Amino acid sequence: MRASICAAALLAAALGALPSLAQEEAPAPESSGTSGNTQFLIGERYMTDEDFWEPFDTQMMFGVEVDFAPAKSPIHVALAGSFSTDDTRVTVPFHGATGDVRVGLAEFSAGFLWHPVRHGIVRPYIGGGAVLLGASIDTDIGSFFGDSDTDTSFGFYGNAGVFFKVGESFNIGVDGRIVRGTDFDFSGISGDADYEQVAMLLGFSWGKK
Numbered sequence: 001m002r003a004s005i006c007a008a009a010l011l012a013a014a015l016g017a018l019p020s021l022a023q024e025e026a027p028a029p030e031s032s033g034t035s036g037n038t039q040f041l042i043g044e045r046y047m048t049d050e051d052f053w054e055p056f057d058t059q060m061m062f063g064v065e066v067d068f069a070p071a072k073s074p075i076h077v078a079l080a081g082s083f084s085t086d087d088t089r090v091t092v093p094f095h096g097a098t099g100d101v102r103v104g105l106a107e108f109s110a111g112f113l114w115h116p117v118r119h120g121i122v123r124p125y126i127g128g129g130a131v132l133l134g135a136s137i138d139t140d141i142g143s144f145f146g147d148s149d150t151d152t153s154f155g156f157y158g159n160a161g162v163f164f165k166v167g168e169s170f171n172i173g174v175d176g177r178i179v180r181g182t183d184f185d186f187s188g189i190s191g192d193a194d195y196e197q198v199a200m201l202l203g204f205s206w207g208k209k
Contacts, residue, residue: 033208036068036076039163041175043199045084045105052184052191056094056103059084061197067113067127071208078113078127082106095137095149095186102138105193107131107179109157123171126160133182135193153193155182163201173201 041063047053063082069075087102094101111129133155138148156179163173177197184193 033071034068035071035205035207036066037171037203037205039065039067039171039175039201039203041065041082041199041201043175043197045195045197048194048196049191052189053103053193055088055090056086056101059086059103059105061199063107063199068207074115074118076113076115078109078111078129080107080109095189097137097139097149099139104136104138105195106134106136111157113159121165122162123165123173124160124162126158128158129156131155131157131179131182133179133193135184135186137186149186151184151186153182153184155179155194161201163203165205169204169206171201171203171205175199175201 041061043061045059045061047057047059050057061082061084063080065078065080067076067078069077083104083106085102085104087100090098090101092098109129109131111127113125113127115123115125117123131154132152134150134152136148136150157177159175159177161173161175163171166172175198177199178195179197180194182193184191
């Protein structure tokens with residue numbers, strides 16, 4: 001079901017991009033310099049290893065991604081950071097933790113984005129790269145003497161989406177993202193923090209047009 005949601009979001013992004021690929025606006029005069037986008041993301045992250053993460057396998061996420069390149073280039077460097085979290089009271093031990101438990105995932109990624117349409121209202125994109133992902137399990141939320149268990153892993157990601165230009169600078173759209181290749185260990189139990197994610201995008205463009 002979760003994979004279907006991600007697939008549907010990416011399909012909608014692709015379909016929304018088709019008209020812009022066929023009917024791109026007349027390009028503005030090219031200029032030198034650097035251009036890019038700063039995008040803020042809010043959505044849900046679905047952990048694929050449900051046995052390892054249940055009951056925290058669906059998490060609210062927040063993030064920001066900045067991409068930039070020479071004004072004439074459709075290939076942008078992309079740097080992003082995000083955080084997802086969920087908390088609940090558990091009676092069955094979750095990797096040794098019981099009571100009030102909070103799980104958090106912090107991620108930094110670096111990669112590339114391809115923007116095939118540089119002039120137009122509809123701007124699709126696709127990208128990929130490497131991630132550094134850190135996960136924590138915190139107990140006794142709100143207590144000064146709370147305990148936590150942490151681990152980190154490298155992995156790789158792919159993302160795709162589409163945003164619509166609102167005026168000269170503002171962007172609104174949808175972003176889909178997957179992460180694979182991670183490896184985590186909590187309390188001697190091995191699993192992964194691979195996930196699929198769907199997020200709303202709000203941001204702005206900057207630099208030379």
